[in-house]
Amino acid sequence: MQLEHLPEEFEMARPVLQTIEQAGYEAYFVGGSVRDTILGKEIHDVDIATSAYPDEIKHLFKRTVDTGIEHGTVMILDHGTGYETTTFRSESTYTDFRRPDQVTFVRSLAEDLKRRDFTINALAMKEDGTVIDLFDGLADLKHRQIRAVGDPQERFHEDALRMMRAVRFASQLNFTIVPETLAAMTSHAELLRKIAVERTQVELLKLLTGQAPQQGLTDLLTTGLWQYCPDFADHKVDLERLTAQLHQGASTDLTAWTLLTTSFGLETNAITTFLKHWKTANQTISAVQMTTKMAQHLLQGSLSTWQVYQCGEDQLMIANEAAVVLGATDRSRELVAQWQNLPIQTKKALAVTGRDLMQAGVQPGPQLGAILGDLEYQVVTGKLPNEKPALVAAVTD
Ligand SMILES: Nc1ccn([C@@H]2O[C@H](COP(=O)(O)OP(=O)(O)OP(=O)(O)O)[C@@H](O)[C@H]2O)c(=O)n1
Ligand SMILES: [Mg+2]
DSSP states (O other), rough: BBBBBBHHHHHHHHHHHHHHHHTTTEEEETTHHHHHHHHTTOOOEEEESSSSHEEEEEHHHHHHHEEEGGGGGEEEETTEEEEEEEEEEOOOSSSSSSSSSOOOESSSSSHTTTTTTTTTOEEEEOTTSBOSSSSHHHHHHTEEEEEEEEOOHHHHHOTTHHHHHHHHHHHHHHHEEEEEEEEEEEHHGGOOOEEEEEEHHHHHHHHHSSOOOHHHHHHHHHHHGGGGTOOOTTTTHHHHHHHHOOOOOOOOHHHHHHHHHHTTTOHHHHHHHHHHHHHHHHHHHHHHHHHHHHHHHHTTSSOHHHHHHHHOOHHHHHHHHHHHHHHHHHHHHHHHHHHHHHSSGGGGGOOHHHHHHHHTTTOOSSSHHHHHHHHHHHHHHTTOOHHHHHHHHHOOO
């Protein structure tokens, strides 16, 4: 197969492949960008596989970055774009495909492709748009199937994260995992224990924000992979219910987390523990605590003015989205109106400062903060106007 009109990103990268080839090496586009182009999807990063060693690549280009020389990878910088360029490698002992513990360089593209995860990811493309398809990846793309290259058990032993990638692609692409590959995932699910949580997290979020999360979640459940996801073990029933309810992908990662914590019925402290086990950022924890609390309220009714203020506009929309998935009425319009009608939207907008209060005779110290907090509450809830004289008077009278 030959692709006629290559997307802009490939056109830009063509001279890079040509330079490598003119020096006598082979070079191909590989990975997700080839897959997504054939699917007619937008592409992000363009990866290159080559017979040249990193040192040889570095001689050919003015600007390169050593991203992983020992793994055979170097990034070529060309007109402001970076191209991850990896020397043909074969399977060896590795726990992370991107950063193998040991690399064996191989001589041919075929040997490189045969240790890639799925047939749809084992396509290569020449600079002129010719697609090299050694494992019937094109047929699998056409039939919307995810199939391990060669023996699925070997592929999953090489890198167990691939099982999570399979369920992620099932959701992202709305594809079906073929029975043989699914069976190997079921019998090897436990290998996921060896994988760093951070890597599993990336795939889980891509699953939940993908176009067919029900597909991905169903596969996560039927293969047993869910049991090796941190803190999922006690929530099989919740996950099954969520699978039935999640008709479209979550619109943000924060929504995805909120869906999990809300359907698991987690309270503030339990959310901290849960998200720490998933190794999320601290700011994610506080945001999810807020969105979860508000989603729980929304499942019961509407939010008070103070709750709307505390949550903030973006998080309100996330809480609402999660609540709607879990069965609440969509209150987005009402919430936006509530937000817009707030007398103030941030503490900064309060008409008095601590300094103003001290000038009016309030002693500095912890109670100053408490008084300001109280004024903030009175203004937000409409009990006091947001005007300096009125607020000062309320405190000093
Ligand atoms: N565990 C892994 C990770 C990656 N790959 C190979 O490396 C390519 C690039 O990896 P990556 O960028 O992680 O995934 P993509 O398939 O490109 O998907 P995305 O669009 O999410 O980047 C994959 O297509 C696949 O050929 C693999 O075989 N096994
Ligand atoms: Mg990629």
